[in-house]
Amino acid sequence: MKISVVIRTKNQEHELEFLLKNLKTRYDDDIDEIIVLDNLSSDNSEKITLQYGAKFISIKNFSYGGSANIAAQSASHDIVVLFSAHSYPVSHDFFKLIKTAFIENKNLAGVRCLHNPNDYQNFINGISAKEDPNKSGLVFAGSAFNKKVWLKHPFNEDVPTFEDKEWTLRVLKEGYDIELVPAIFCYDKKRTKAQTYFRFKNDLKGNYQIWGISPTWKGVFWGLLKGVFNLFFHFSLDAYYLFKRFFRRVIFLINKPTKL
Secondary structure, three states: OOEEEEEEEOOOHHHHHHHHHHHHHHOOOOOOEEEEEEOOOOOOHHHHHHHOOOEEEEOOOOOHHHHHHHHHHHOOOOEEEEEEOOEEEOOOOHHHHHHHHHHHOOOEEEEEEEOOHHHHHHHHOOOOOOOOOOOOOOOOOEEEEEHHHHHHOOOOOOOOOOHHHHHHHHHHHOOOEEEEEEEEEEEOOOOOHHHHHHHHHHHHHHHHHHHOOOOOHHHHHHHHHHHHHHHHHHHHHHHHHHHHHHHHHHHHHHOOOOOO
């Protein structure tokens, strides 16, 4: 079985270059194809992609499910590893572990790699995707799926986010397997306030569509009060230590210690 790596990106030239350099430097023998799906970037993403010998595809109307379908359509091989530009593999055997999992389990629809404490705890405790589809199911910043399964069950383009979790639930219901594998990757995303709000808005809708989780009126107003309290509390705490550092510097300048 061969591996296609597909990277979703938008205006992340520095993150994209690091990911491509990482893939070419450490994993070139493990990867058979690299494709970059770019959502109309205005930076040097295309130039960087071509410098590293990867295929560049521009997509105009981005959606999470839609871009995942384009990733699957564009991939030439059965194992498709999907990254965001701000994620990258770390463990030396990252792709070998993925390939081994698919070879050993012919019923495997996808594998989730490890990038946070929840992943690792579920892996060590043997908590399967069937038991916890959210924390043991796919996450498309560093997961792999079987293109042959995708051909029968394409990704849902109508969900605002969590296209990976929605697909996980669907293929598990069809009798396929999703496994955690100890292939380590890093998720290094720093969002602006606007990006964080955009993600929150989509997650709010996605959580209800997929998990049936909805805020209550009590929770909404309690969340507002708690947020305002935390805002003033952290502001006061930051101000307190700001002045403590200021006076500590003043005292230091007045009474400098003897140099060693």
